Amino acid sequence: MPPSIVWFREDLRLADNPALAAAVAAGGPVICLFVRETGVEGVRPLGGASNWWLDKSLQSLDRSLSGAGGRLVLRTGHPKAVLFDLIRETGAKSVVWNRRYGEPEKHTDADIKAALKDAGVLAQSFNGRLLMEPWELKTGSGGYYRVFTPFWRALQAAYVAPPALDAPKRIEGVDVESERLADWPLHPSAPDWSAGLRAAWTPGEAGAKARLLRFLEGPVNQYAEDRNRPDLDTSSSQLSPHLRFGEIGPAQIWRAVKAGVAAGRIDERPAHVFLSEIAWREFSNVLLSFNQQLARKNYNSNFDRMPWRQDTAALTAWQRGETGYPVVDAGMRQLWHTGWMHNRVRMIVASFLTKHLLLPWQAGEDWFWDTLVDADPAINAASWQWTAGSGADAAPYFRVFNPITQGSKFDETGGYVRRWCPELAKMPDKFLHAPFEAPESVRSKAGVILGRTYPEPIVEHSAARERALDAYKQTKEEQGAA
Numbered sequence: 001m002p003p004s005i006v007w008f009r010e011d012l013r014l015a016d017n018p019a020l021a022a023a024v025a026a027g028g029p030v031i032c033l034f035v036r037e038t039g040v041e042g043v044r045p046l047g048g049a050s051n052w053w054l055d056k057s058l059q060s061l062d063r064s065l066s067g068a069g070g071r072l073v074l075r076t077g078h079p080k081a082v083l084f085d086l087i088r089e090t091g092a093k094s095v096v097w098n099r100r101y102g103e104p105e106k107h108t109d110a111d112i113k114a115a116l117k118d119a120g121v122l123a124q125s126f127n128g129r130l131l132m133e134p135w136e137l138k139t140g141s142g143g144y145y146r147v148f149t150p151f152w153r154a155l156q157a158a159y160v161a162p163p164a165l166d167a168p169k170r171i172e173g174v175d176v177e178s179e180r181l182a183d184w185p186l187h188p189s190a191p192d193w194s195a196g197l198r199a200a201w202t203p204g205e206a207g208a209k210a211r212l213l214r215f216l217e218g219p220v221n222q223y224a225e226d227r228n229r230p231d232l233d234t235s236s237s238q239l240s241p242h243l244r245f246g247e248i249g250p251a252q253i254w255r256a257v258k259a260g261v262a263a264g265r266i267d268e269r270p271a272h273v274f275l276s277e278i279a280w281r282e283f284s285n286v287l288l289s290f291n292q293q294l295a296r297k298n299y300n301s302n303f304d305r306m307p308w309r310q311d312t313a314a315l316t317a318w319q320r321g322e323t324g325y326p327v328v329d330a331g332m333r334q335l336w337h338t339g340w341m342h343n344r345v346r347m348i349v350a351s352f353l354t355k356h357l358l359l360p361w362q363a364g365e366d367w368f369w370d371t372l373v374d375a376d377p378a379i380n381a382a383s384w385q386w387t388a389g390s391g392a393d394a395a396p397y398f399r400v401f402n403p404i405t406q407g408s409k410f411d412e413t414g415g416y417v418r419r420w421c422p423e424l425a426k427m428p429d430k431f432l433h434a435p436f437e438a439p440e441s442v443r444s445k446a447g448v449i450l451g452r453t454y455p456e457p458i459v460e461h462s463a464a465r466e467r468a469l470d471a472y473k474q475t476k477e478e479q480g481a482a
């Protein structure tokens with residue numbers, strides 16, 4: 001039988017992978033391909049942290065494929081040219097893949113599908129990334145959902161998890177040329193800044209599965225209470241980078257949670273709250289699918305008039321975790337060291353950038369894109385717009401998080417700030433989240449000298465809040481006058 005090509009992209013797993021399962025079921029040899037895509041106009045290159053993850057995830061995928069008798073073939077180029085080269089070399093008669101939802105990927109895939117069909121090659125795509133395709137759930141008027149709650153209600157009513165697909169036991173490979181992963185510029189060098197990432201993560205399908213099991217064995221039952229606590233390592237699943245690279249799919253998570261509930265191991269309420277976060281991921285993908293410029297353009301065009309500031313010094317202080325607001329700085333340093341940040345803190349730092357500093361949300365989205373191991377085209381863009389107030393079903397612009405009260409409320413023990421800002425470790429709880437409010441004697445006893453051991457605040461909270469609200473008011477007035 002002629003071989004089939006499985007084009008892996010954001011689905012770096014063997015289990016529950018519909019494209020791989022279809023190729024194996026076809027019965028012939030299977031070429032497992034990953035393309036380092038070049039020459040596709042408009043593609044957003046992965047950030048540094050994502051490249052680090054991709055490198056390890058591809059190593060892991062190759063090991064798993066080899067264990068089943070196959071191997072991962074690596075090629076660089078325009079995916080259309082790569083696929084047609086491979087078809088010529090091997091006589092492959094079918095190409096399968098799991099869909100992706102951003103631009104220009106959707107167009108590239110559609111164009112390739114049409115070209116393959118014209119050439120008499122079977123081309124099939126599957127859903128391996130979402131619970132439901134973005135176009136499957138429609139509102140009463142036939143459009144897509146722009147508000148989360150009705151979307152989540154509709155999803156729960158409509159979604160039926162398909163039967164799980166086991167990882168293939170045996171994959172008959174084909175001997176074709178492959179590039180060497182070590183030659184791809186994915187792992188950072190000169191300098192290699194990845195030690196913190198290496199210590200924090202185990203990229204790959206086995207790492208994803210282990211993390212899910214660990215979370216469902218216990219921490220999930222505390223999720224409803226603890227999910228806003230950045231000081232606890234187990235307050236959320238930390239599955240996001242695994243989901244980003246498709247080392248695990250949302251359907252696998254859905255089934256595992258439902259099975260845990262049915263068996264009485266997982267309580268209904270935390271299960272529901274946890275799955276609703278998976279639904280936020282779906283909702284973000286719906287928004288991206290229907291708004292291809294989601295990472296660049298305000299979803300709400302009223303924000304096109306927002307008088308964002310340009311302030312390189314403030315942006316740099318934010319990026320480095322040197323704003324003088326401990327919970328913001330702790331978050332930005334956690335991000336830099338581990339490639340990940342707790343969700344509550346992501347909201348706080350994003351609010352700080354867009355409201356306290358009045359810097360454009362795109363600047364924050366870009367920084368997250370480069371530094372997050374889970375940087376996701378749909379979720380990152382939708383979440384930044386949500387925080388800035390410009391997104392669909394967004395937080396209202398006038399909700400300006402106070403970094404002091406947010407810190408005291410959600411990092412009540414101070415464990416998070418003390419871990420990531422060790423220079424504040426000896427500050428008493430009362431002043432930990434606002435060292436600048438402490439009497440000089442208290443700071444001195446804790447070894448904190450503002451401006452020397454820890455930065456002075458770069459903005460004053462109330463004044464910054466007023467400035468942000470004024471800017472928004474002005475934007476609305478201009479809109480009204482236009």
Ligand SMILES: Cc1cc2nc3c(=O)[nH]c(=O)nc-3n(C[C@H](O)[C@H](O)[C@H](O)COP(=O)(O)OP(=O)(O)OC[C@H]3O[C@@H](n4cnc5c(N)ncnc54)[C@H](O)[C@@H]3O)c2cc1C
Pocket residue numbers: 227236237238239240241243244277278279280281282284341342343344346347350368372374375376377379380381383384387
């Ligand atoms: C400004 C900002 C930027 C963000 N950028 C990203 C990003 O690039 N990639 C990313 O995966 N998440 C992003 N998030 C969402 C969220 O912070 C992370 O998904 C979450 O912190 C990941 O940790 P976890 O896996 O432990 O989440 P859990 O709480 O265990 O949730 C399980 C899964 O649900 C999904 N999820 C959770 N919260 C959200 C949310 N608010 N919106 C959409 N999906 C969610 C994720 O896939 C997550 O892995 C962002 C949030 C903000 C406020």
